[in-house]
Amino acid sequence: MPFDIRLVAYAPNGARLGILPHPLDIQVAWPLNDVPSLKFAYSAHAVGAELVAAPCEIGVKWSADGNVWTEKGDGRFLRARREGDQLDLSGVWRFDCPSYLWVLKKAVTYAHASIAPVNGQRMYGSPTPNATAGFIMNSLPTEAQARGALSGFAWTFTGSLDSASLTWNQTFGLGIPLGTDVLAVLLTLVDAGLIDIRMTSPRILSAWRPSTAIFRDLTTGATPVALAGGRDIRAAPDVGTLEDMASAAYVVGDSSFRVERVNVGTPLPWGRWEVGVRQVGVTEATPRTSSATRCSCAARSSGYSAPASCCSRTTRAGFPCGTTCPATASTRPARRGSVSRCGYGRSRSPAPTAGSSAGTSSSMTGSPTRRSGCDDGSLACRSDPRRPDAIRISWSHQPGSLSVFRPL
Secondary structure: OEEEEEEEEEOOOOOEEEEEOOOOEEEEEEOOOOOOEEEEEEEOOOOOHHHHOOOOEEEEEEEOOOOOOEOOOOOEEEOOEEEEOOOOOOOEEEEEEEEHHHHHHHOEOOOOOOOOOEOOEEEEOOOOOOEOHHHHHHHHHHHHHHOOOOOOOEEOOOOOEOOOOOEOOOOEOEEEEOOOEHHHHHHHHHHOOOOEEEEEEOOEEEEEOOOOOOOEOOOOOOOOOEEEEOOOEOOOOOEEEOOOOOOEEEEEOOOOOEEEEEOOOOOOEOEOOEEEEEOOOOOOHHHHHHHHHHHHHOOOOEEEOOOOOEEEOOEOOOOOOOOOOOOOOOOOOOOOOOOOOOOOOOOOOOOOOOOOOOOOOOOOOOOOEOOOOOOOOOEEEEEOOOOOOOOOEEOOOOOOOOOEEOOO
8 A cells, every 4th residue: 555745834833834745855864862853945926935944843744535634753843944045036944853852962960969070970770880871871862951952852752761661771880971962862872772762642751671683584474675776676786895804802991891792703804803883971780781782783884785576574673664564684684873864963974875874775765764873773865846746655555554655
């Protein structure tokens, strides 16, 4: 069953403003455990242009019948950046929009009201390493809201329970330099393998214990999912890099803590390759976790290769364009994402192009895109309003099924 997407403008933390009926192009990406992003172009002469002339939010909605339109989870974006040419008579503006999650970047870490900072850092789990990712990510936004920041932001977990009501079970010590933005803290915890995250409503963040809720494998079971080249997959770029490969991680923490982690069995074409992990403020529990994660992630080359004929794929829960149509890639790459498809996330780098070392990108409208820097093989999709069928996406009614792009 095919479905379509469209853009809707909303007032900042407010109500719906109206539809953007004539975007010139759309690019949107939902990476796992990172900041989703949206790019689109719009003419100043088109109907609805006045809606994006001022700061606003953009909702990405989908419909199976053209009548009922739904915005799910991480489908809300901020009109944060625009670019155009005032001498261009067509009046085309290009907008670069991070997920609503990005508002966490506009709240920073303050000193605790009653606990003095140590070496300019706010300490969690000191002297006993008993802090949890949930406790940190509950306390920082709560304090920010008390100062008047993050007024429209909400979350579904607490300092003791995750969004599935499971107890946070990984404890550690952490020192956060004062002034560090909350988004950077969150992504640091994600990279350390301490928390999984996803926006589950336009302005609501959910978080879970790692690998308990949002990463599912649909390649096995009674009805495994497979995608066929030429039918479901229109392009299968193959790009790989050894730049992030390492067989040993040397972790430097505070209080003279040093630890080495060696990944036995890593392919070593030029012998031992090392990587340094400098984590200011962390105590023993966290460097051990982080070094194990870094060694595991660097064990093999970063890249993606999709067979031309058929591709089985693992999936994550809740692909944003539908309730039961998640979509991700078949194999996990060598490292967590450092480049976001549309320019946001851990790096503010521009979107990679086909053949670049940062990731892979399909140039065909309506084809799935796999970024080598994404932990779960995020899906990026493009649409072109001048070709109404360019964003036709097929999906199954079966719960937990996979959404795929249908060739034009």
